[in-house]
Amino acid sequence: MTTSLFFKNALLPAGWAQSVRLDIAAGAIQSVTPDATPDGAEAHAIALPGMPNLHSHTFQRAMAGLAEYRGSGADNFWSWREQMYRFALRMSPDDIEAVAAQAFCEMLESGFTSVAEFHYLHHDPEGKPYANIAETASRIAAAAAATGIDLLLLPVFYAHGNFGGLPPTAGQRRFINTLDQFFALHDKCKALAATGAAPHSLRAVTPDELAALVPLAKNRPFHLHISEQTQEVADCLAWSGIRPIEWLLSHAPVDENWCLIHATHANHAEIAGIKTTGAVAGLCPITEANLGDGIFPTKNFAGAFGIGTDSNILIDAAAELRQLEYAQRLHHRQRNVLATGDTPATATNIWQHALAGGAQALGLSALGMTSGLTPGAPANLVTLDTKTLGPAAENPETALNIAIFAARNRAIDTVWVNGFKKVVNGRHIQATAINARFTATLKNLL
8 A cells, every 4th residue: 555645845865845745654654756646645834764773772751840840969961870770660561661652652753763772671679580581671562553653662681780891789689781681682672673782881881891892783773872971981091091982992893783882082083983983972961951961072983883871861853963063153153054055054054964874873774775755765754844933933943943953732633654644733643542551550659
């Protein structure tokens, strides 16, 4: 069965085009025809390719807003992490599934159509494996199926508390696996969803363990946290004599299948090194601001980057892109920092770049697939509500600028994933039931 859609304006790989007709079959875009006529196709005003979310920990959606209290000392990433650990120890598999479904629902409503779930909450609250070692991973997959989001499942290997193989803390007990356990978990995950792999960080794996995991990066996504905090850089220097990204680029076969999450504290040589490898910089601007991580040098980075929602404190693709640009404006004391001479409309430029980097991080490139509104790509797309954006939205570049930087309300109207409509009038088609289950779960957790 073929579905036909018509858009007054659509963002194609080469830029904005008018009167665009898309024909969709078997979940993929079959043809893209600019300067077309509707000929009975379902008509909308402005279409964008759906945004990939390259980094998420869905369970953390349950604690959004609960850590915004100052402690007795200076609050930072490390004090927040202890609160997160305590919250994670409360959650059952049912809780994990309900919270993940709410997070995925909100992602779709905000324009994310696919997600890489960096999943490390593996075991029971005492740290013992469930009878099915992939029990909690199966709940993530079930939540993705219920909401319809495209899922890349990234089971996380986590074994240590800091550089040099230090023992894990009690708060980390639900995350910890041996290599043998992890490979068994990874095999189970492959039956659940598209699957990559993720060593948690250089803090959580030894060099030998990382080397044992590297074969999983062959033609598959391979993600890890790196250089998020200045204390992490200092600890790596104390352990190895060099900085985290410098160590990784010197000791691992980093390539285009790798995604370096945060990479916040990357110096000039390190960002040049990331570019040379072809790896993606996985940026999570809202979380990095919320946790006081710092600012990735996006203006000076010539490589691939994408965006993720990480701690899911606020799930909104437009807000992530706005924070990405505004952080650069504050740092450089300039405006429209991430626009270019070729693409002077800032929102268009950052949407296109984040789309390409996110698609690479989720493995489309490794599989020889394409992304965006182009033949052969998954039919993952969103439309903008031009009534929300006002009369200036007649110009599609201006419409997207308003949607990212100036809309008082979220501007997403309709969302398709693999050709199926999942969001209508800005609301997920199963939102009422998903939200009711999430609300009951959160009340119980609190």
